[in-house]
Amino acid sequence: MKALLVGECRDGKLLEHSHELFGFASQLGAETAMVLIGSEGALPSYGGTVYLADASKYGEYNPDLHKRLVQAAVEREKPDYVVFMHTSYGWDLAPRVAALLQAPQVSEVVALAEGGFERPCCSQKMRQVVQAVGSPVVLTLQGGAFPAVVPGGTPQQQPLDVDGKGRGEFLGYEAAARKGVDLSRAEIIVSAGRGVGKKENLPVIAELAKVLGGEVGASRPVVDSGWMEAGAQVGVTGQTVSPKLYIACGISGAIQHLAGMKKSGFIVAINKDRDAPIGEVADVLVVADVMQFVPALTAKLAK
Numbered sequence: 001m002k003a004l005l006v007g008e009c010r011d012g013k014l015l016e017h018s019h020e021l022f023g024f025a026s027q028l029g030a031e032t033a034m035v036l037i038g039s040e041g042a043l044p045s046y047g048g049t050v051y052l053a054d055a056s057k058y059g060e061y062n063p064d065l066h067k068r069l070v071q072a073a074v075e076r077e078k079p080d081y082v083v084f085m086h087t088s089y090g091w092d093l094a095p096r097v098a099a100l101l102q103a104p105q106v107s108e109v110v111a112l113a114e115g116g117f118e119r120p121c122c123s124q125k126m127r128q129v130v131q132a133v134g135s136p137v138v139l140t141l142q143g144g145a146f147p148a149v150v151p152g153g154t155p156q157q158q159p160l161d162v163d164g165k166g167r168g169e170f171l172g173y174e175a176a177a178r179k180g181v182d183l184s185r186a187e188i189i190v191s192a193g194r195g196v197g198k199k200e201n202l203p204v205i206a207e208l209a210k211v212l213g214g215e216v217g218a219s220r221p222v223v224d225s226g227w228m229e230a231g232a233q234v235g236v237t238g239q240t241v242s243p244k245l246y247i248a249c250g251i252s253g254a255i256q257h258l259a260g261m262k263k264s265g266f267i268v269a270i271n272k273d274r275d276a277p278i279g280e281v282a283d284v285l286v287v288a289d290v291m292q293f294v295p296a297l298t299a300k301l302a303k
């Protein structure tokens with residue numbers, strides 16, 4: 001079984017999450033090759049074949065050209081799977097590649113399942129197992145669902161080229177303006193999740209952060225509800241943090257949240273559900289009502 005992994009470059013560098021493709025392939029038990037539209041400076045530490053197309057010629061992104069470059073690598077490698085990360089690059093390019101190859105596609109894979117791939121559905125409330133029929137199968141992987149693996153070694157480079165021009169021109173990426181504190185530098189973060197209940201309860205979380213000399217973070221529903229500003233969001237679509245201490249208050253531990261905080265030094269989770277998935281990464285799980293436990297803890301620490 002063989003998987004062609006589609007790496008992703010930005011500003012001439014391989015993006016860190018491309019290593020999760022190797023973690024996925026290893027769980028799948030597949031041999032690998034990689035395709036990369038980048039430069040020699042972006043090559044991963046990996047002893048396999050890398051089909052390398054020059055980003056200065058094809059652009060860091062250009063859907064028409066990139067899909068044909070991936071197709072050219074597929075024709076040479078004949079993989080069973082073509083695997084992207086579920087990023088803005090992957091979710092735009094993967095369906096184009098699948099259409100070009102007339103191949104089945106499964107998006108946002110979070111786990112391998114008996115005979116298929118597990119993916120979220122119904123606004124993350126449920127999981128479905130999808131079995132793809134045909135070959136190759138095009139997949140996108142949700143960030144944080146598979147471990148990042150650096151295989152090590154020196155790649156065997158294979159130049160990759162296609163003729164012609166794309167119908168669009170890539171103008172560049174624009175970084176979103178970052179508002180508020182830079183949580184990536186914080187040593188202590190106390191984060192509020194939906195379990196906090198309502199916006200009016202947030203000062204309880206902020207008080208604990210203040211007593212500890214830390215910053216306040218949030219899960220996505222807290223931001224989406226307008227209780228806190230977007231800059232406070234921790235997770236795959238928020239900030240990636242690695243404080244010495246992370247206190248998750250009323251946060252269930254969805255993979256997208258864990259992806260942004262699981263490298264924290266010490267994790268304390270306060271949750272009234274003893275089976276909440278956050279318990280799998282927490283060093284300490286306090287099974288309690290956040291609105292009872294947190295004020296009591298703050299009062300103790302303030303003494």
Ligand SMILES: Cc1cc2nc3c(=O)[nH]c(=O)nc-3n(C[C@H](O)[C@H](O)[C@H](O)COP(=O)(O)OP(=O)(O)OC[C@H]3O[C@@H](n4cnc5c(N)ncnc54)[C@H](O)[C@@H]3O)c2cc1C
Pocket residue numbers: 124192193194195196218219220221222233234235236237238239249250251252253254255256257260270271272273276288289290291
């Ligand atoms: C593409 C994509 C990107 C995403 N990016 C992010 C991201 O960057 N960051 C992020 O956080 N999410 C992200 N999400 C959303 C993610 O899937 C989850 O929905 C979200 O993390 C859940 O937030 P939560 O844990 O606060 O809420 P819930 O999942 O609703 O969990 C609330 C928790 O609080 C507990 N609880 C309830 N009441 C109390 C109480 N009184 N005391 C103690 N505990 C209580 C419950 O037991 C539960 O475990 C993303 C989703 C998608 C599809």
